[in-house]
Amino acid sequence: AQKVTQAQTEISVVEKEDVTLDCVYETRDTTYYLFWYKQPPSGELVFLIRRNSFDEQNEISGRYSWNFQKSTSSFNFTITASQVVDSAVYFCALVSGGYQKVTFGIGTKLQVIP
Amino acid sequence: GAGVSQSPRYKVAKRGQDVALRCDPISGHVSLFWYQQALGQGPEFLTYFQNEAQLDKSGLPSDRFFAERPEGSVSTLKIQRTQQEDSAVYLCASSLGDRGRYEQYFGPGTRLTVT
Numbered sequence: 662a663q664k665v666t667q668a669q670t671e672i673s674v675v676e677k678e679d680v681t682l683d684c685v686y687e688t689r690d691t692t693y694y695l696f697w698y699k700q701p702p703s704g705e706l707v708f709l710i711r712r713n714s715f716d717e718q719n720e721i722s723g724r725y726s727w728n729f730q731k732s733t734s735s736f737n738f739t740i741t742a743s744q745v746v747d748s749a750v751y752f753c754a755l756v757s758g759g760y761q762k763v764t765f766g767i768g769t770k771l772q773v774i775p
Numbered sequence: 776g777a778g779v780s781q782s783p784r785y786k787v788a789k790r791g792q793d794v795a796l797r798c799d800p801i802s803g804h805v806s807l808f809w810y811q812q813a814l815g816q817g818p819e820f821l822t823y824f825q826n827e828a829q830l831d832k833s834g835l836p837s838d839r840f841f842a843e844r845p846e847g848s849v850s851t852l853k854i855q856r857t858q859q860e861d862s863a864v865y866l867c868a869s870s871l872g873d874r875g876r877y878e879q880y881f882g883p884g885t886r887l888t889v890t
Binding site: 703765 | 881
């Protein structure tokens with residue numbers, strides 16, 4: 662069985678603040694893939710990043726960074742110097758086992774206040 | 776554009792009616808997924824196609840739900856005898872790689888309201 666927990670349902674920050682979105686996952690498989698997606702108010706999910714279980718190297722892409730720690734089964738997402746355009750719902754997702762069924766978390770709604 | 780398209784964008788059905796939701800994936804994408812997203816929730820997996828083969832339908836909530844992708848491109852999700860609990864946004868996603876190991880490209884969804 663696979664499970665994704667996003668404990669923060671809603672976060673509000675003031676523009677230019679840094680914010681970290683938490684994601685904790687559960688799987689019995691040693692090979693798995695983790696994703697982050699963004700769902701803006703318009704509704705269409707947009708892919709942000711993909712990580713496989715053998716690559717624990719953290720990644721930075723512009724104002725976005727991801728911290729993958731297998732020891733704590735976490736794959737956290739940080740936005741530096743947040744902007745109003747970052748306001749959206751962010752989903753963490755996991756696929757393992759047969760790699761066919763993707764499990765999404767409940768999502769974290771981020772509101773960036775100008 | 777060449778993104779994933781879905782139609783209709785909105786559908787209102789009376790309880791008991793049958794509905795058909797269409798998904799046009801990105802050309803050449805092998806994998807196609809259907810999800811159900813209830814308000815305030817994450818997408819819930821319904822079914823997965825690799826080309827025309829439906830390899831996983833474990834998420835379909837009942838035998839009233841049926842999906843097909845006969846030629847390995849366009850897919851249709853059919854819901855028979857709709858019930859109020861079927862009200863949700865139905866999302867389609869496609870991926871260039873096989874199965875769920877690669878990034879998915881999502882359509883705008885079809886919002887189904889059953890009255």
